[in-house]
Amino acid sequence: MKDRLNRFMRGRYGADELSRFLLVLFIACVIINAFTRTNIFYAVSLALLVVCYYRMFSRNHAARYAENQKYLSMKNRVLTKLGLTARQREQRKNYHIYHCPSCKQKIRIPRGKGKICITCPKCGREFTKKS
Ligand SMILES: [Zn+2]
Incomplete structure (x- = not known):
């Protein structure tokens, strides 16, 4: 068979x-x-x-x-x-993903560093976020 x-x-x-x-x-x-x-x-x-x-x-x-x-x-x-690929899930554990308020560029910030000032690498705009 x-x-x-x-x-x-x-x-x-x-x-x-x-x-x-x-x-x-x-x-x-x-x-x-x-x-x-x-x-x-x-x-x-x-x-x-x-x-x-x-x-x-x-x-x-x-x-x-x-x-x-x-x-x-x-x-x-x-x-x-x-945002469901294995890589994206892994990244979310250790990083916050923010978008620049001016140019909407995605910016990856390590978690657990407190309130930090972020400078957009694309347009240079500075903004403050909690990491
Ligand atoms: Zn920007």
């Missing part, structure tokens, strides 16, 4: 980040559908499942890889905008 599955999957694309995301969306739609009982979520969840399996069993690696890269790039852009 396992050998047959291995033979079937040989040369196929398999799972990647985008397929996992589609599966999570599918599960979310199934759960929402259980509460709302609308055909829209049922149809969307079925479509997500079909797309997910189509991608996993596809033999066109280049196209699937390109889709996954596009998804990863979009995901990274959204996470960066929301």
